[in-house]
Amino acid sequence: MEEIFKCYREIIPEFGRFQESLHKPLPNHIRVNRLKAETDSVVKSMEGKGIHLEKAFEKHDTLYLAPTLKSPGNQIEYFLGHIHPQALTSCLASIVLSPGNDSYVLEMCAAPGGKTSHLAQLMNNTGLIVANELYPSRHIPLGHVIERLGVLNTVITGYQAQEFPLKQRFDYILADVPCSGEGKFRKIKESSIYNETREKQKLPDLQKKIILRGFDLLKEEGKMLYSTCTYNPEENESVVSFLLQNRDAVLLPLDAGFDSEAGILEWRDEKYDTELQKTARFYPHRINSVGFFMARIGKRR
Amino acid sequence: MIFKNVPHIRLASRLKISKMGMRAFHRVSSFVKPTTKMIQSFGQEATKARLGINEEQLLKLLAGDSIPVDLDLDDGYVILDLEKRWILGLGLLINGRVRSQLPRKELRESMMRGLSIDD
Ligand SMILES: C[S@@+](CC[C@H](N)C(=O)[O-])C[C@H]1O[C@@H](n2cnc3c(N)ncnc32)[C@H](O)[C@@H]1O
Numbered sequence: 001m002e003e004i005f006k007c008y009r010e011i012i013p014e015f016g017r018f019q020e021s022l023h024k025p026l027p028n029h030i031r032v033n034r035l036k037a038e039t040d041s042v043v044k045s046m047e048g049k050g051i052h053l054e055k056a057f058e059k060h061d062t063l064y065l066a067p068t069l070k071s072p073g074n075q076i077e078y079f080l081g082h083i084h085p086q087a088l089t090s091c092l093a094s095i096v097l098s099p100g101n102d103s104y105v106l107e108m109c110a111a112p113g114g115k116t117s118h119l120a121q122l123m124n125n126t127g128l129i130v131a132n133e134l135y136p137s138r139h140i141p142l143g144h145v146i147e148r149l150g151v152l153n154t155v156i157t158g159y160q161a162q163e164f165p166l167k168q169r170f171d172y173i174l175a176d177v178p179c180s181g182e183g184k185f186r187k188i189k190e191s192s193i194y195n196e197t198r199e200k201q202k203l204p205d206l207q208k209k210i211i212l213r214g215f216d217l218l219k220e221e222g223k224m225l226y227s228t229c230t231y232n233p234e235e236n237e238s239v240v241s242f243l244l245q246n247r248d249a250v251l252l253p254l255d256a257g258f259d260s261e262a263g264i265l266e267w268r269d270e271k272y273d274t275e276l277q278k279t280a281r282f283y284p285h286r287i288n289s290v291g292f293f294m295a296r297i298g299k300r301r
Numbered sequence: 302m303i304f305k306n307v308p309h310i311r312l313a314s315r316l317k318i319s320k321m322g323m324r325a326f327h328r329v330s331s332f333v334k335p336t337t338k339m340i341q342s343f344g345q346e347a348t349k350a351r352l353g354i355n356e357e358q359l360l361k362l363l364a365g366d367s368i369p370v371d372l373d374l375d376d377g378y379v380i381l382d383l384e385k386r387w388i389l390g391l392g393l394l395i396n397g398r399v400r401s402q403l404p405r406k407e408l409r410e411s412m413m414r415g416l417s418i419d420d
Contacts, residue, residue: 036341036342049414074409074411074412075412076387076408076412076413078412079389079407079408079412080341080387080389081338081341102307104309104312125305126305126307127307127309128307128309128310128313130313130316136319139319139320143320146323147323147324147336147338148338150323150338150341150342151323152303152304152305152322152323152342153304153305153307154322155304155313155316155318155320155321155322156318156319156320156321157316157317157318157319158317158319159316159317165315165316167312167315167316168312168313168315
């Protein structure tokens with residue numbers, strides 16, 4: 001079997017199982033949208049059609065694996081905005097940030113809107129979310145998701161996240177940055193190859209600028225979540241380490257309620273502070289979802 | 302636009318906003334027409350101009366046919382309620398017949414497959 005992401009052999013535990021997991025398709029996962037429907041009635045209606053749903057998370061009754069569901073977008077529950085297809089790890093990001101009702105929230109890189117709409121759900125449509133997305137063409141799918149899911153507490157802006165105006169401060173910030181997307185790759189067909197783009201080299205620079213700006217936009221008691229869907233330490237621990245070196249930031253404990261690995265402490269010729277162990281790495285062979293990275297950040301007080 | 306009025310909006314108004322909240326109405330020539338999404342979110346509150354339909358009637362509407370209704374209502378938009386369970390969006394009532402105003406591309410006949418509506 002051809003090895004994929006060989007360069008991570010030393011840092012990914014059970015590398016053989018990791019490899020195997022990359023040859024299986026990503027399971028369908030849906031989130032029930034409590035802004036428009038009750039979980040029980042959605043589950044009952046879908047199961048009534050013969051769609052098998054498995055609760056993905058004991059603590060949250062809105063997340064379901066749907067192994068037999070071929071196209072979630074072709075369900076009436078999708079049209080009605082009662083469900084949203086979204087990877088489990090992507091859902092965990094909003095859950096870990098968990099903004100309270102009435103808070104003021106910034107999502108720095110928001111399209112296509114899975115996490116924005118989930119944040120709105122966790123906030124019960126109260127407070128205000130600024131969903132920022134640089135590319136105007138991506139405001140269209142973002143707007144569609146928000147409207148279909150009945151989100152009423154969100155405005156869309158189009159700034160470069162790294163230059164988001166410093167005129168105000170937020171209670172919660174999600175920096176779900178553009179990344180190389182390695183965590184989404186699965187080798188389903190013989191022809192699927194993970195292509196590293198030239199852009200990948202430039203990403204850490206952009207991500208570092210975004211994380212600093214996000215931190216500068218936080219209120220004193222504010223909380224930020226930095227997340228990516230890549231295994232690449234240069235886009236993960238290195239970026240968070242850069243923040244710790246340049247700002248009075250602290251890493252907060254992070255319990256997603258799922259099997260994750262602590263962040264790594266060295267990569268190639270870089271060594272990171274032991275604090276970086278508070279970050280979390282999610283691997284497909286452990287959680288059967290998209291590979292993911294998260295760091296929960298606060299201000300030193 | 303429908304948007305909750307919250308104190309934070311004063312802060313956000315200092316930003317350049319490209320879209321806010323949910324679009325509530327479309328302009329259709331000189332009329333205003335409520336959007337499907339607005340009806341889906343708030344139609345539940347409506348006590349008038351609600352039309353209960355069954356799956357068979359919905360399939361007719363989706364096929365582009367009109368359906369006869371026996372309702373004491375003025376001509377105009379009606380809220381389509383599938384089996385008193387799901388508010389789908391709007392129909393247009395003219396002379397005792399209703400036509401679909403549901404978004405064709407978003408609500409497809411294939412979505413009706415396997416629905417066990419009668420439980
Ligand atoms: C990982 S995706 C975000 C996914 C989104 N949070 C969700 O849950 O649906 C990153 C997004 O950042 C946008 N983006 C890229 N560069 C950006 C920048 N400099 N500022 C703001 N957004 C940017 C991309 O267009 C993309 O939509």
